[in-house]
Amino acid sequence: MNDYNFDPKVRTVWWEDDGDGRAVVHMLDQSLLPQQVVYLHLTHEQQVAEAIAQLRVRGAPVIGVTAGFGMALAVTRFLAERDADRLETTPAEIEAHLAQVGQLLGQTRPTAVNLFWAIERMQRSTRQACQAGLSSQQLAEVLKAEAHQIAVEDVQACWQMGLHGAELIADGDTILTHCNAGALATTGIGTALAPVYMAAHTGKHVHVFVDETRPVLQGARLTAWELQQEGVPLTLITDNMAGYFMRQKRIQAIFVGADRIAANGDVANKIGTYSVAVLAHVHQIPLYVVAPCSTIDLALLSGEQIPIEQRKAEEVTTLYGTRIAPMDVAVANPAFDVTPHAYVTAIVTEKGIMRAPYTETLRARCMPSRQNKSE
Numbered sequence: 001m002n003d004y005n006f007d008p009k010v011r012t013v014w015w016e017d018d019g020d021g022r023a024v025v026h027m028l029d030q031s032l033l034p035q036q037v038v039y040l041h042l043t044h045e046q047q048v049a050e051a052i053a054q055l056r057v058r059g060a061p062v063i064g065v066t067a068g069f070g071m072a073l074a075v076t077r078f079l080a081e082r083d084a085d086r087l088e089t090t091p092a093e094i095e096a097h098l099a100q101v102g103q104l105l106g107q108t109r110p111t112a113v114n115l116f117w118a119i120e121r122m123q124r125s126t127r128q129a130c131q132a133g134l135s136s137q138q139l140a141e142v143l144k145a146e147a148h149q150i151a152v153e154d155v156q157a158c159w160q161m162g163l164h165g166a167e168l169i170a171d172g173d174t175i176l177t178h179c180n181a182g183a184l185a186t187t188g189i190g191t192a193l194a195p196v197y198m199a200a201h202t203g204k205h206v207h208v209f210v211d212e213t214r215p216v217l218q219g220a221r222l223t224a225w226e227l228q229q230e231g232v233p234l235t236l237i238t239d240n241m242a243g244y245f246m247r248q249k250r251i252q253a254i255f256v257g258a259d260r261i262a263a264n265g266d267v268a269n270k271i272g273t274y275s276v277a278v279l280a281h282v283h284q285i286p287l288y289v290v291a292p293c294s295t296i297d298l299a300l301l302s303g304e305q306i307p308i309e310q311r312k313a314e315e316v317t318t319l320y321g322t323r324i325a326p327m328d329v330a331v332a333n334p335a336f337d338v339t340p341h342a343y344v345t346a347i348v349t350e351k352g353i354m355r356a357p358y359t360e361t362l363r364a365r366c367m368p369s370r371q372n373k374s375e
């Protein structure tokens with residue numbers, strides 16, 4: 001890594017015009033890591049939706065960025081196909097088409113609010129362009145620029161969260177993290193891992209204990225791989241070891257990401273985060289949640305209202321296609337849980353470090369960033 005302006009070695013998702021005005025969404029297929037590094041080149045919004053649903057791209061911020069790219073791709077494809085059929089397309093027809101694409105993408109995963117925030121932002125830009133009387137081609141350019149801006153803001157937010165969060169890490173600290181909230185979950189240097197990277201870049205010695213994070217193993221497969229790529233020392237542990245190392249006083253702080261944060265500071269994050277938070281509370285170890293303002297859902301007063309994604313049983317009963325549980329066994333597979341704000345030491349966003357009571361600070365510091373830049 002080079003200093004301060006380091007770029008993560010991993011590149012999660014980006015897009016290019018393919019020459020005839022159509023957008024191609026390129027993405028690292030995270031479902032194949034760490035054994036295979038494979039990039040997908042998607043030319044249809046259906047493919048983008050499938051990639052999000054199948055966790056080929058995953059992590060709240062990058063899901064939002066990918067949704068923006070998917071909607072911009074859909075518009076360029078829609079226009080190109082109608083041009084090929086020599087059909088005129090009005091901006092209103094584009095707006096109607098985008099409403100369908102927004103539904104398609106919005107049905108992929110229910111918990112990460114960034115997905116819905118990005119869809120709403122793209123649809124808001126469409127409405128504004130239509131009201132301004134722009135042509136269809138001008139509207140397509142506006143949407144491509146908006147999708148790109150969402151990604152630029154994500155990169156910038158990660159950098160700021162790294163700078164703010166690094167203040168919470170002392171030289172020689174061992175940090176525990178759960179799931180993957182690193183560069184692989186964003187288009188920048190990550191959320192929960194951004195402070196780790198920034199602390200390492202400012203000369204602090206940081207060691208990361210990585211929860212494997214059953215059942216999809218985002219820790220063992222993704223965070224361990226990512227930290228190795230970035231040259232950060234790590235120790236991989238199983239989820240049920242976290243309390244053991246906390247009790248041994250081996251962990252000085254815990255950094256996790258978030259998929260949705262309610263207005264009172266309750267945090268929805270990968271399943272197992274609540275267990276880590278309770279253990280941290282018992283052992284008086286600070287638990288820091290790192291997330292951009294686009295993850296904060298001020299419309300929800302508490303975490304009780306956050307929808308929790310239930311995923312397929314096979315994620316629990318098989319490992320790489322090998323069955324590890326008896327046939328016909330009953331399975332529960334919630335992909336997220338909610339950590340009450342009382343267990344959250346601080347929430348780090350691109351706007352700074354916020355501590356309890358959260359309701360006012362989150363509203364004061366994060367409302368503007370949920371508005372479309374053009375509003």
Ligand SMILES: CSC[C@H]1O[C@H](OP(=O)(O)O)[C@H](O)[C@@H]1O
Nearest residue numbers: 058059060179181185257269270
């Ligand atoms: C920086 S947000 C990452 C967040 O998303 C993960 O869930 P998933 O891998 O299912 O998309 C997990 O909750 C991480 O904390």
